[in-house]
Amino acid sequence: MTYNSLVILTGAGISAESGVPTFRADDGLWMGHRIEDVATPEAYARDPALVQDFYNKRRRQLGEVQPNAAHRALAELAARWKGDFLLVTQNVDDLHDRAHAETPPATGFSLIHMHGELLKARCTASGRVCDWVEDLDVRHDSPFHPDGWLRPHIVWFGEMPLAMHVIDAALERCDLFVSIGTSGAVYPAAGLVQQARRAGARTVEINLEPSQGARQFDEGLYGPATERVPEFVERLLQR
Ligand code: APR
Numbered sequence: 001m002t003y004n005s006l007v008i009l010t011g012a013g014i015s016a017e018s019g020v021p022t023f024r025a026d027d028g029l030w031m032g033h034r035i036e037d038v039a040t041p042e043a044y045a046r047d048p049a050l051v052q053d054f055y056n057k058r059r060r061q062l063g064e065v066q067p068n069a070a071h072r073a074l075a076e077l078a079a080r081w082k083g084d085f086l087l088v089t090q091n092v093d094d095l096h097d098r099a100h101a102e103t104p105p106a107t108g109f110s111l112i113h114m115h116g117e118l119l120k121a122r123c124t125a126s127g128r129v130c131d132w133v134e135d136l137d138v139r140h141d142s143p144f145h146p147d148g149w150l151r152p153h154i155v156w157f158g159e160m161p162l163a164m165h166v167i168d169a170a171l172e173r174c175d176l177f178v179s180i181g182t183s184g185a186v187y188p189a190a191g192l193v194q195q196a197r198r199a200g201a202r203t204v205e206i207n208l209e210p211s212q213g214a215r216q217f218d219e220g221l222y223g224p225a226t227e228r229v230p231e232f233v234e235r236l237l238q239r
Contacts (some may be wrong), residue, residue: 002239003176004083009192011090013181013207014225018065020093024183040157049138055152056135059118062093070229071099077233078105085109086170090182090189092118092154114161120153129153161188171195180206181225184213206232
């Protein structure tokens, strides 16, 4: 069977072999912090220094990691895919972006960071977003608004993920949905597979082990992303 409209959802597992820790592993990314202390609007209001420091460290860490074979395989797929292709990532790292910069995608491709990006900052007053590579100060004056600060452009718990209308529209017409390296623990990302099923799409999960939502998938490919994703992409391109 050939597919025209592909939606791929990725999570922390695709970046794990690049050296970016996943969230729910024992050596989790939270670096000794509870989620409520670093990844909520309340935490930022209560202790902006702790929150900025947490994301400053993660932003700096990006300089030490590189895209891996799974990111590169998806970039190759995007370059050769003839139909619509939406890549939705929950990851705030820039490893997909860097892989796609090396292999420019075909027209019809878009990438959405639904949980934001470490390399962007957002004005608390105007909501405007800009590229950001340096550390952010505790109360970093916004260039966009006299009453604003720059905060990390990260979707915290309790905030609405980005570009959901674009994701919903792509899922309505999608005929192949692939979920890679995500535990299926966080909504609405964990519910995208159900939307794809309602649209009649075939659903495939690629993960180290079956995720919480494994039963929602028609096919499961289990093992390290750097092995399973290139194999899957090769199979898809040979159809
Ligand atoms: N290859 C494939 N899968 C892997 C690998 C690997 N090398 N290493 C780990 N995994 C799998 C794990 O088995 C797990 O199912 O990746 C998944 C990672 O799950 P989480 O750590 O929960 O990450 P994710 O699903 O992306 O988290 C979703 O939660 O905290 C929030 O906003 C944060 O975007 C994040 C969201």
